Amino acid sequence: MSVSNGFSTGIPLLDREIGGGLPPGSILLFIAPPASQSEQFLYRFSQPRETLYSTTVRSKHSIIDAITRTPQNIAEPTVEDHTDSPVTQIQKAVGRLKKESTLIVDTIDPLEENDPADYTYFLNDIQNEIANTESIVILHAMKSDVINKNRDLTKQMADVVFDLSQTQKNGKIITMLSIPKYRGGSIPAEPIKLDLTEGISIDPSRDIS
Template sequence: MSLPEREYTTGIDVLDRFIGGGLKAGVLAALRAPASSQSERLLAELVAQHRTVFVSITRSEREVRDWIERTVDMHHELTVRTPTVDDVLADPDDAIGPIPPESILVVDPMDLLESEPRDRYLAVLDAIKEQLRTADSVGLVHCLEADRSPANRELTLKRADQVWRLETTVRSQEIRTRLLITKARRGRTFDKPIPLVLSDRVRIDHSRNI
C-alpha cells in the first residue's frame, strides 16, 4: 500500500481546502501576477510555514530578510541565496540548491531567467524539478506579468504542475483581487476565481460569492 503524499500548507486555510489539502511534495507551482500587485504576500505566507530556500534574482539577502520579517512571523529556518542570472545558467544545481529535505523553494522573480536562450533555461527548470523530487519538497516560481511576456514564459507554464494567476482590478476606488487556479496537474482543480483580500495578511474575501 502506497503512503499518502506529503502536503505543504500554503498558509491560507481556505486555499488549502480548495486545492485538496495543500501543495503535494514534488510539485512546482508558478504564480503569475502583475508586478504592481501584492503577490509577494502570497509568497510570504507560504514561506512563514516551512523551512525555506529563497532564491532572489534581483534583491540582496538583507532586503529579502527585512521584507519577510516585516510581513510575517517566521518560525522556521530561512536560507536566502542571491545568485546572478549567469550563476544560475552556469550551474543551476549549485546556484539554487541544495534544497533541504521537506522544505520550500521559492525563486523570485523568474523573468530574467525566462529571457535567456531556451535550452539553457530548460536546464534550469530540469534542475529545479529534480531537486524538488529528491528532497520531497515543493517549489514556487514568481512569474511577474507585463505588457510583453519573457520569451520562455510558456515553457515555465508547461513545466509547472500548478499555475496560479493573480488578477487585480480597481473599481470605484476599491481594489479587488482574485486568484485563479488555471492548472492543477497534481491536486484538486477549482473552476471558480478565489476572491482575496491582501492587506496585512492574506485572507479570503467572504463578501464575494465563490
C-alpha cells in the same frame, strides 16, 4: 508541516481549495502583477517548512528587511542573493535542499530570457532534484505587457499555477486568484476573491463583476 494530501502552502484557504496542499516534488508557478502585494504570498509560502529564498532582482537585504517588517510573518527563511549568474547559483541551491523543504525563486523572469534549450534543461534539473528530496519549488513570475520568451515553457513545466490579478472598481482594489492548473488534482471552478488589507483572507463580498 504536512497536510492530508501534501504540503501546506502556509495559507489555509488555498490549502482547502487545492485539496489539502502541494504534492511533494512540485513546481508552483505564481504569476502576479508587479504592483501587487504578491510578496505577502511568498513570505507565507516560506512558513510551513525550512525555506531557501533566492532573490534574482532585489537585494538580499531588502528581502530580509521586508520580511522583518511583515506583521503576519513568523518565518525566517534563508535568503540568498542570486542576482549574478542566477541559473548556476539556483541549480547549486536546489542541490543543497534538505528533505521536505521549500525553494522560492523571486523572480523567475531573468531566467526566462535564457536560450529555450538551456532553460528547459534547467527546469528539468530542478524537477529531478526536488523529486529526490520531496521538496517544492515556487517560481515567482511577473505579469507584463511584453511576455517573456520562455513564459509558456514555464507554465508547461509547472505542476501548479497560481494567477493573481488586480483591478480597481469604485476606488477599491479587487484581488482575484485563479488556479488554472493543478497537475493530478482538481482546480477551483471560479477565481477566489481575496482581501489583502490585513494579511491574506477571503473577501466575503460577492460583487466581482
